[in-house]
Structure formats: structure tokens, C-alpha cells
Amino acid sequence: MKLSIVVPCYNEDESLPELFQKLETVMRRHNYDYEYIFVDDGSTDRTVAVLREMRKHSDRVGIISFRRNYGKSAALNTAFRAVDGDVVITMDADLQDDPEEIPKLLAKLDEGADLVSGWKVDRKDPISKTLPSKIFNAVTSLVSGIRLHDFNCGLKAYRRDVVDTLTLYGELHRFVPVLAGWEGFKVDEIGVRHFKRKYGYSKFGARRFFNGFFDLITVMFVTRRSLSPLHLFGRIAIVLFTLGVLPQIFFLFQLLGGKGLHVRPVMLLGFVLIIVAIQIGSIGLLAEMITSRTAKESTYAFKEYAVRGETGPPRRSDVVS
Ligand code: UDP
Numbered sequence: 001m002k003l004s005i006v007v008p009c010y011n012e013d014e015s016l017p018e019l020f021q022k023l024e025t026v027m028r029r030h031n032y033d034y035e036y037i038f039v040d041d042g043s044t045d046r047t048v049a050v051l052r053e054m055r056k057h058s059d060r061v062g063i064i065s066f067r068r069n070y071g072k073s074a075a076l077n078t079a080f081r082a083v084d085g086d087v088v089i090t091m092d093a094d095l096q097d098d099p100e101e102i103p104k105l106l107a108k109l110d111e112g113a114d115l116v117s118g119w120k121v122d123r124k125d126p127i128s129k130t131l132p133s134k135i136f137n138a139v140t141s142l143v144s145g146i147r148l149h150d151f152n153c154g155l156k157a158y159r160r161d162v163v164d165t166l167t168l169y170g171e172l173h174r175f176v177p178v179l180a181g182w183e184g185f186k187v188d189e190i191g192v193r194h195f196k197r198k199y200g201y202s203k204f205g206a207r208r209f210f211n212g213f214f215d216l217i218t219v220m221f222v223t224r225r226s227l228s229p230l231h232l233f234g235r236i237a238i239v240l241f242t243l244g245v246l247p248q249i250f251f252l253f254q255l256l257g258g259k260g261l262h263v264r265p266v267m268l269l270g271f272v273l274i275i276v277a278i279q280i281g282s283i284g285l286l287a288e289m290i291t292s293r294t295a296k297e298s299t300y301a302f303k304e305y306a307v308r309g310e311t312g313p314p315r316r317s318d319v320v321s
């Protein structure tokens, strides 16, 4: 069994040497067959130089370097297309995740899980991050039906099938367990140690809290195959249409009964509801038509990222530019 260790790095030059040492210790102690894929996400510090230095020490080090900062999802996505291992481990570059947890993640995979997600039980981050994250996790768990405590932990272990199925873009990396779970993979979690950030700064601010909720809606619509736009919009349209038509029927009977036709506020409200219903229904129909067409090509929107260059293992021709 071969392991692919995937590490997205955005301006992490100070942390990388120490991370590499720790990883090597664990890999050697357990005698794993392994490779590294470090993705430099358009870093502006010495990250690339440090990675090249690491490659001098070990030809297991693979480097993919982006021309600009595309974000963590893009970094993971590109690495997922390049992995050679049977099992993929992802972890952050900033030393907040503990490489010593890798054997435990693998043990959980052996028990039958397809994806094992870390759970930062005792999270060492400021409250400005932990509190929004608690709400985010609770809502995501509720809406997605995937019962996890910590969706966005950087430390995860995947069977190869899982990463082959995933297409990540934007900020979808936060929903990896949801996407995998909905594809029918068995998702599990284990508590992992978490450390304070030692060097550098966090790349994700409070802004991501709101983005997270927009992304949850995207995830539901774009990736949840069972949720059809016309089913949802159509239902809303039928309710509004019925509410709008009822008063008109009443006024029609009044007219037929010889009571004449009087414009009433409720009549105008009814007309507005009918128009809104038709618009919402049409939006649902349009969305449905677009979905059914694109669904044939791919389930998720797909985006290519410009890779500046890459060195080292592995070389699947589709990622080398
Ligand atoms: N990261 C990345 N691209 C980005 C932002 C972050 O590759 O645009 C990497 C970053 O280098 C780190 C991981 O994603 O390895 C998690 O980022 P960070 O530690 O800043 O997030 P936090 O732990 O504060 O949630």
C-alpha cells in the first residue's frame, strides 16, 4: 500500500522544514511506502525555495507550483489529480496538524471507512475562529445529514477512489466529507491533536464564515443529485400561484352573481402572487434544463488551474504543463 501525503502551502516557508522532519520520522518509523505532493499555492515568500531544498534530500518530494494564489480547494484538487498512492493523506503545512496521527487515521480506514476526517477536539485557535466554526459545523451537519463534528479539519485520510471522485473548486474543501458522503462513501472521524500556529499567519479570516453558508447552498444544489431545482422552485411556485388565484375565483363568482367587479387590495395582491409564481416556476425550469444538460458531462462544475511547473513524483501526463 502506498501513501500520498498532500500538503497545500501558501506562504509557509518557516513551518515546512519542521513539518518535513516530523513527517519523515513517522513515515520511516512505520516503514510506509509513500510520496509527498506539496502544492505551492502561489506563495510570495520562500516556500518554493524551501520545497526545492527538501526535494534535494528526498526524491519522494513532488512539487506543484501555481502561478498565483488559487486557494486551498484548487491546491487539493490539482494534487488529487496527481496522486499515485492507494491512500491519500491531506494535512495543513502550518504544523497545526500532527503527523503522529497518521497511523491512527489509517487504522480507521482499515476498519472499513473510505474517508476519515480529523476532529480537532481541543482546537488551538482564537475564539473568533472556533465559535463561527462550531455554528458552521452544526448547520452543515444538520443540512447535509453527514454527522461530523469538524468538517474542515485539514488532516484527513482518503481511499484513492474518494479523491478520484472529488472535484474541488472555490472553497468547497470545507465540504469534502459532505461531497464524499453523498457519493456513497463511508465517512468517519477520529479526534486528533491540534497545535497553535507557530509561524506565519492564518490565511482564512472571519469573512469565510459567510462564504461558508453560501457554499453550503451551492453544495446542496450543484452537487446533491437528488435535489432537483424544479422540485424546489416548482413547489414554491404552486403555493404562490394557488394563493394568488383563490381571490380571483372569489371575485369572478361575485361578477357572475351580478354584484359587479370591484378592485380590491387582495385582488391586486393575488395578481402579484401569480406573476411571482410564474417567474419562480420559470427559473426552476431553466435551472432544471441547464442541470440536466451539464449533468451528463460532469456532476460538478469543473475548472482548470494554471500550473507553473512541477517536479518529482508522480507524473500523470494530465497534470504536467
Ligand atoms: N492554504 C493554501 N492556500 C490558501 C490558503 C491556505 O494552500 O489560499 C493552506 C495553508 O498554507 C495551510 C492550509 O491551507 O497549509 C490551512 O490554512 P490556514 O492554516 O491559514 O487555515 P486555518 O488553520 O487558520 O484555518
Ligand code: MG
Binding pocket: 092, 094, 096, 197, 202
Ligand atoms: Mg492553520
